[in-house]
Amino acid sequence: MNYNTKIRYDVVGNRNKFFTFSIVLTIAGILSLLLFQLNLGVDFKAGSNMDVSVGKSITQAEVTEALTSAGHGNAAHTVGGTDNDRISIRFDDVLNQDQSNKVLDVLKSKFGNDISAEVNVVSPDIARELGIKTIWAILVASFGIMLYVMVRFEWRFALAANISILYDSFVVVAVFSIFRFEVDLPFIAAVLTTLGYSINDKIVIFDRIRENQRFASIKSHSQLAELVNASIWQTMARNLYTVLTVVIVTLCIFLLGSPSIKMFCLALLIGLFSGAYSTIFIASPLWYLLKRNHKPKPKVATNATP
Numbered sequence: 689m690n691y692n693t694k695i696r697y698d699v700v701g702n703r704n705k706f707f708t709f710s711i712v713l714t715i716a717g718i719l720s721l722l723l724f725q726l727n728l729g730v731d732f733k734a735g736s737n738m739d740v741s742v743g744k745s746i747t748q749a750e751v752t753e754a755l756t757s758a759g760h761g762n763a764a765h766t767v768g769g770t771d772n773d774r775i776s777i778r779f780d781d782v783l784n785q786d787q788s789n790k791v792l793d794v795l796k797s798k799f800g801n802d803i804s805a806e807v808n809v810v811s812p813d814i815a816r817e818l819g820i821k822t823i824w825a826i827l828v829a830s831f832g833i834m835l836y837v838m839v840r841f842e843w844r845f846a847l848a849a850n851i852s853i854l855y856d857s858f859v860v861v862a863v864f865s866i867f868r869f870e871v872d873l874p875f876i877a878a879v880l881t882t883l884g885y886s887i888n889d890k891i892v893i894f895d896r897i898r899e900n901q902r903f904a905s906i907k908s909h910s911q912l913a914e915l916v917n918a919s920i921w922q923t924m925a926r927n928l929y930t931v932l933t934v935v936i937v938t939l940c941i942f943l944l945g946s947p948s949i950k951m952f953c954l955a956l957l958i959g960l961f962s963g964a965y966s967t968i969f970i971a972s973p974l975w976y977l978l979k980r981n982h983k984p985k986p987k988v989a990t991n992a993t994p
Contacts (some may be wrong), residue, residue, distance in 0.1 A: 703973035717862025729872035768947035874952035882959025
């Protein structure tokens, strides 16, 4: 059948290459999580986070020296802001009021009294509750997406889509685990946003596959593979333009935005690239595998009324 498009690459025919790559990446992520786990921020483990504005340009070494004199030399800290005038400090312990004041007094003696600070404290119970709710949020979102696709299309589309979006979420988690990036609440928002963008791309291709099915007479596996490949290339430009538009905006925010939103943008960038990859190289070939083994039920002959 002529699909009025040029199939530039046989995605379905080369599916095993992409499946193998995805499985290897998944195994690497699982091993990283087992060996190193996630670098959890204060939002997911007990501790305190202090955001300080000093009103002038400072260096990382100066902050390290000040924290060491305050007895918190091991506290993780970063210097950021447009003029390197902001400090983000993470303490593994829950600081009481006296301890917080001691740190602020040392910073004032080092950088002057023109200092404003915000201290956030997370107790062990709240950290545990946030972790549990995060897992539930991802599971509920995935289940809701699967139900929607089942109603909108069929169970094969839903299964292929759900496996793919869960893979996208895991890729973001795996990359953060491997490179030891900090996981906080904005990271979870990025993962959930990834689910939304990822399913949007998959729906576009699935809708084109369903439309092409209406006008095609599929009698062999090769014809089904051609239909999937044609559907991919018919929607390729649309999917790439959509993803690139969001990537450009997210990349600008990552490069020019404040340090507090950089990890959100980084997680979203990883999810966007993974979503575009899985839409083409995982979801569509996976649907093909589920569909090619489907044998349509024979139609029941109806006797004509004499």
